Amino acid sequence: MIKRLLSLMLLCFLGTHVWSQNTTTILTGTIVNKEHEPLNGVNVVLKGTNYGASTNATGTFVINNIPEGNYILVISTIGYKTKQQSVTLHQKKQTINVSLEEDISMLNDVTISGKKSESYAKETVSSSLRLNEDLSKIPQNVQVVSGELLKDQQVFSIMDAITKNVSGAQMIEHWGWFARINMRGFRLPAFRNGMNVEMTWGPLAEDLSMVDRVEFVKGPAGFMMAAGQPGGFYNVVTKKPIKDTFANVSFATGSYNTYRGTIDVGSYAANGKLQFRLNVMTETADSHREYDNSSRFSVVPSIKYNITDNTSITTEFTLQKAKMKAGSAYVFAPASAGFGSLGRNFSAIDPAYPDMNVDEYNTFTNITHKLNDQWSVQAQYMYMNYNQEGATQWPASIADNGDLVRSVTSADALGTYNIAQLFVSGNFYTGTIEHKILAGFDFNEKRFWADWNQGGIIDTDHPFNIFNPTYGDVTMPVFDRAEDIKTRGASNGMGQTTRGYYVQDELSFLQDQLRVTLAGRYTVADMYSYGVPADANKFTPRFGVSYDVFPSLTVYGLYDESFYPQQGVKYINENTTAPLSPEDANDIEGGIKKSWFNNRLKTSLTIYKIKKKHMSTADYTNGVPTDDGGVSYPYSIEIGEVESKGIEFDMQGQITPELNVILNYANTDVEDNYGNKVAGFAKHITNGWLNYAFNSSSKLHGFGASVGYQYQVDRSSWNWGADNKSDLPDYFRMDGGVFWKYKTFDVRLNVNNLLNKYLYSGANYGTYVYWQAEPGRNFRLSLSYKF
Missing domain, CATH: 2.60.40.1120 (Carboxypeptidase-like, regulatory domain)
Known part of the structure; x- marks a missing residue:
């Protein structure tokens, strides 16, 4: 190759x-x-x-x-x-x-x-994706979820159904503070400002008050940024200082005693050489489940200093704090009762159930230097500290009559990150051929310690019956935290250090009508899981081509490979374990990108096939007895080769200056080499969102309305049924909203789950099922003011 x-x-x-x-x-x-x-x-x-x-x-x-x-x-x-x-x-x-x-x-x-309606369609990616090129020219499917769209949908955090704006993306499950998002059948690593911050549990889902946009990159390599999954990744781009003086404040309320306030202020000094910005958010809320409340707080100050006309430095500090009931969304029932056999407001936790407290802080610094009109170099560094303290709950047993014996274990964890990147980009000519060069080095070090070892059964006198629940008669375990988490969590420790070297050359022919991308990356990884060390390295190539049939119509093809050093161990015998093999995958895809109405509306159609080797899943045949009489499953097994294939369509932008639209569809199929479906996808997903703002010639100028839907068919989360078919019903949800803008005021009312349907995701584990139910019809009302 x-x-x-x-x-x-x-x-x-x-x-x-x-x-x-x-x-x-x-x-x-x-x-x-x-x-x-x-x-x-x-x-x-x-x-x-x-x-x-x-x-x-x-x-x-x-x-x-x-x-x-x-x-x-x-x-x-x-x-x-x-x-x-x-x-x-x-x-x-x-x-x-x-x-x-x-x-x-x-x-x-x-x-x-009043501000005119902004198009949802974006022509460029953020600088954190490293390519200063229009989306239509990139030989890959990249979708941008803009800040305007997030505001129209009143999205508060990454877990607020943000995936509905991108074809084939879906949130599988959550634990209350982080989301598992899948696309093309594989988990998406979480990126922040171009840096991979994914860990075993975490990171804390970003609050949207500090987010400028979210970028979904489909397929492997991700512009040479890191080893990762072949399905792609999502990149959260935080708000940065700008040369402007402004102040935005907002207050929101909603169902389940939701109260939220945000402040976004910025200014500049020294004729714009020094720019600064501050984002602050605080929120408290209950939920549709009993005994399930939460609170969040974040503060993000950032500074940009233009040292010279060619050199700038940007520094950002992020502090996020969250308190919630971890795993409170899970509901368990015997398999004979089936999914949805309990009301969607049912709670399996007790009033005495302890809080989960999560603290996350990170510093991010970027230095950009423009060497000349053609060449620039960037260096950036992030340190993140992620700390959680609390408990989780899982059933020790459940009987057909509904008797549930609940087990609560400690869930303390500490994660640290050191991430550094250095890259240079520029262009030169050989004859009439233009070369756009991207080359650099990535360093990513992650360490994770977890204490899952303490706990016990809380239903000591009699079981908790899900069909006739009685709360309050429990014995909660007392956790010993005298030793620090690194000591208590040493046996569950995981770590990974990767170093990546990459170079990419995009050659432009026919005055940039034809572009050919040639690239390669060499990755070296050292890791350990539960005391078992491993190392791996591999060269992964990339080849892409895109051609402008017309200025508004581009076709492209891509061959790419991914390399992912897995963390985890497999069971050999009672005395021996071994590290998992690295996952290798390749992706072949092609697509068409078309813009309409002077670039206000953009569409794309993609077809792909991914082959992945050494994919792993939980090993449920080799359990380990726990102190509470239950069984834990710390091992994984490799299931061989997996093939993911599908078709994706995305439409995003303005049909008229008043009407914005999001419309997407994905057909996905993921199977192993025995023809068995691999969990983590829906066969058919389609989403839509329409937003209409009356123009200045209308008597209703300043008013507008939105409506949207999500529809998933033939879906699974953690496993498929015994007959390799979905146990979950099809999913259909409608949301809507109205808004009013006048001068510096902005008032919005959004109603989610308009049809008040019982919606959930879950899995069948043979003797029992579990699911996570969404709330019924609920609302959010916000008022914002710009000074």
Whole structure:
């Protein structure tokens, strides 16, 4: 495979003269403000033609395949004066750089009349994904969930059904403070600002008050960032300082005694060289289940300092605190009773059940230096400390008559991260071929200690009957925390250190109409699980191609490999265990990306096939007796080769300036080499969301409404039924909302589960079933004010 890639690269270099006979040209450039800061979303159009583009996050634009000649370039965006400039195109590639002047009167008009509806469609990814390129040009399926969309849906945290905005993504289950999100049948690692922060339990799900956007990257490698799962990953991008003075405050309330307040303030000094921002959030809430309350708090200060025109440093500190009842969402019943045999408000926990307290803090620093107009280098570092203290509950036994013997064990854990990245990006030419280079080094060190070893049965006098529950008559275990968690959790300790070296070259032909991506990554990993050490290393190649059939229509193909050193051990005999083999996977996919209505609406269609080796799952044949009379299952087994294949469709953006739309569908099938379905996916998933805002010509200007749905067919979470078919019913949920915007006020009312359906996910374990029920019809009401 490596020889083929090298041969193809050599062929691309030798073929330079083939592309030199073109009579069209390419116009590129950068649009900035008077402080030389890049402007995103600026429209650049050749007057009287269909040729145009919009700038990305770095302020750059590219217009391809323009016939040579004289043109008038029109540059416009809200808040700045429109600029027209004559250009003569007579070279293979020409560059133009423009500075725009603010239009104060337009800014005032926008403030008075209310902010216009923002399109859900985004043309660029964040800088944390390392590629300064439009989404349509990237040979991979990447979906961006924008801040505007999250606001319209009144999303409070990552666990608030954020997956409904992306084809094929679904939240399988949760423990109250972190989510398990699957896509293409595999768990998605959690990234934050381009750094892999996934751990065994955690990290704490981000509160959306500090989030700018969430990016879902489908497929392996993820732009060379880290070893990971072949299904992809999701990247949470936090809000950063900007050159603006603002203050936003909001208050929200809702069902189940929900109360929430947020503050987002920012300003700048030294003529913009120093920028700072502060996000604060506090929230308390009950739930639809008895004895299940929670609270959260977060504070995120961040500073950006432009040392010179070419060098900047950004530092961010995040503190998140949460208190909840861990595992309170789980409901257990005998298999003979089946799913949903208890009311959705039923609680299996007791009033005496202890709280889970989670504290997480991290520091993140990024240094960016622009070497020249073509090349830049970035270095970033994150330290995270994750600490939880509390308990979890699971059944020791359950009888057909509903007698449940509940076991409560300690769930204290500590996780530490040290993550560093250094990468350089730039471009150069060999003849008429442009090379866009990305190269770098990743370091990721994670350590995790957990104390699951203490606990016991709480129903000591008589069982707790789920059909006739009596609360309060329990004996809660007392946990000994005299020793620190590293000592108590040494036997359950896990750790992993990975080092990755990568290089990627994107070659542009036919004046950037055709792009070929050649890349490779070498990963070295050292790890240990429950005292068993292991090491692994592998080279993984990447090959992609994308072609602009028309300026608004791109086709692409991709071959990629992933490498994931697994943490865990497999049972050999009563005296011997062995580390799990690393997971190897490859992905072959192709797709079509189409933009409509001057890039306001974007669609994509993807077909893929993933083959994965050495996938592991829990070993339920080799249990270990526990002190409370139950059995734990610390081992895993490898199930051989798994194949995931499917089709994905995504639509995102504006149909009209008033109407935003999200529409997606995924057909997914994951089986092992024996034809058995592998748990963790739904065969069919489709989601939709419509948001309509009345324009300034309407008497209802300022008002708007939203409606959306989620529909899942043939789904599983942790296992399939004995006949390899789903035990879970199909899932259908509708949500909606109304809003009113006036000057600096924004009022929103959202109602979730409009049809008041009994919705849940769960699994069948033979003798018993469990599920997690969602609340019935519920509401959220928010008021925000911008100073």
